[in-house]
Every structure is written in structure tokens, then in C-alpha cells.
Amino acid sequence: MDLLSADEEYTAYVRGRLLWLRRIAYSLCQDWHRADDLVQTSITRLYVKWRHARQAADLDAYVRVMLVRVFLKEQRGGWFSRTRLSxxxxxxxxxxxxxxxxxxxxxxxxxxxxxxxxxxxxxxxxDLSVEQTAAALGCSTGTVKSQTARGLATLRELLDVTPAKEDR
Known part of the structure; x- marks a missing residue:
């Protein structure tokens, strides 16, 4: 496939998935402007790796992993904590x-x-499984389970919600 058709294929994919990526990015960072930055960085990286990425068995999963890794890298880098004003x-x-x-x-x-x-x-x-989430985050399924449990516990605490008891 020549360069022009690869570029057209990339453009068509990004155009079709842009809103989906933006929603995921927003869910991660809770800021539409920052979500746009995360998506922009991710699709730029996708363009660089397009020849390899388009051969992935599940291109959406490949791109979602890129987006999550961009978000996590930004969090570790400290840039966000220094630039967020309000x-x-x-x-x-x-x-x-x-x-x-x-x-x-x-x-x-x-x-x-x-x-x-x-x-x-x-x-x-x-709506990913534990295994898919582990693959996206590059960790074990046990880590996904513990991070999910801790995250839900944190949310419950912040929202002052008590989990429902199962009736036996």
C-alpha cells in the first residue's frame, strides 16, 4: 500500500474514532481541554506508528492503550500538577x-x-474485561482487581455511599 492510501486510511480511522477517544480521555482527566491534548498526543503517536498499528488485531484496543499510557505518563511527569490553575x-x-x-x-x-x-x-x-484492562495497563489481572477495588472504595468514600449488603 502506498503512502497516500496509508495516510487516507489513518485519516478515515481517526475521523471515525475521534469523539470516542475524546470521551475516554475526558473520563480519565475530567477536563475537556486536557482531554483534547491527550487525544492529540495519542493520534500523533498513532500516525508515527500507523504502519504497525493498522495491522493490530483490534485497532481500537491498540489506540485505547496508547491513550491511557499518555494519560498515565503525563500524571507521573508532574506537568499537570504544575500547570493546572483551577x-x-x-x-x-x-x-x-x-x-x-x-x-x-x-x-x-x-x-x-x-x-x-x-x-x-x-x-x-x-466495558473491558479484567484481562483486557490488564493488557491495556501492562499489569497483571490481580493488579487490575486490586486497583478496581481500591478505586471503587475511594469513590464510595468520596461520595459517602455504603455498598449494598447482599440478602441471603
Whole structure:
């Protein structure tokens, strides 16, 4: 395949998945501007690796892993903590949703440590299995399970929610 058709293929893929990537990025960082930056960095890296990436068995999974790794690398690098001036107001919520609950959940999710947040977003927003999440994060399934449990416990604590007891 020549360079022009590879570029066209890349452009078509990115155009079709841009909103999906942006939503995932927002779920990770809780800031639309920062989400755009994460997506931009990810699709730039994707372009550089396009010849290899387009041969992946699951291209969406490949790109999602790139996005999560960009987010986690940024968190470790300290850039975010030095440049964030103030929290952005929450974006408008779709009709039919409980706006207060959504805002509370977004605020609480933003306070969950980055690795736990990434695990929660992949498990519950992206609906990945434990194994798929482990592959995306480059860790063991046990780590995914413990990060999920800790992340959910943190969310419950922040939201002041007590888990329901199972009736026996």
C-alpha cells in the first residue's frame, strides 16, 4: 500500500474514532481541554506508528492503550500538577440524566488516584474485561482487581455511599 492510501486510511480511522477517544480521555482527566491534548498526543503517536498499528488485531484496543499510557505518563511527569490553575466548570449533561449525581461522580472520579481512575474508566466506561484492562495497563489481572477495588472504595468514600449488603 502506498503512502497516500496509508495516510487516507489513518485519516478515515481517526475521523471515525475521534469523539470516542475524546470521551475516554475526558473520563480519565475530567477536563475537556486536557482531554483534547491527550487525544492529540495519542493520534500523533498513532500516525508515527500507523504502519504497525493498522495491522493490530483490534485497532481500537491498540489506540485505547496508547491513550491511557499518555494519560498515565503525563500524571507521573508532574506537568499537570504544575500547570493546572483551577478546576474547569462541568460540561453540560445529556437530558434524562441526574445532573447533580453526574457532577458529584465526575468530581469524585477526579480525586481518585490516576492508576485507579484509569482502571475504573477502562473497566466501567470502556466495558473491558479484567484481562483486557490488564493488557491495556501492562499489569497483571490481580493488579487490575486490586486497583478496581481500591478505586471503587475511594469513590464510595468520596461520595459517602455504603455498598449494598447482599440478602441471603
Amino acid at each position: 478546576a474547569a466548570p462541568p460540561e453540560a449533561v445529556a437530558h434524562g440524566w441526574d445532573a447533580d449525581l453526574t457532577m458529584d461522580l465526575r468530581r469524585a472520579l477526579a480525586l481518585v488516584p490516576p492508576r485507579q481512575r484509569a482502571t475504573l474508566v477502562l473497566r466501567f466506561h470502556c
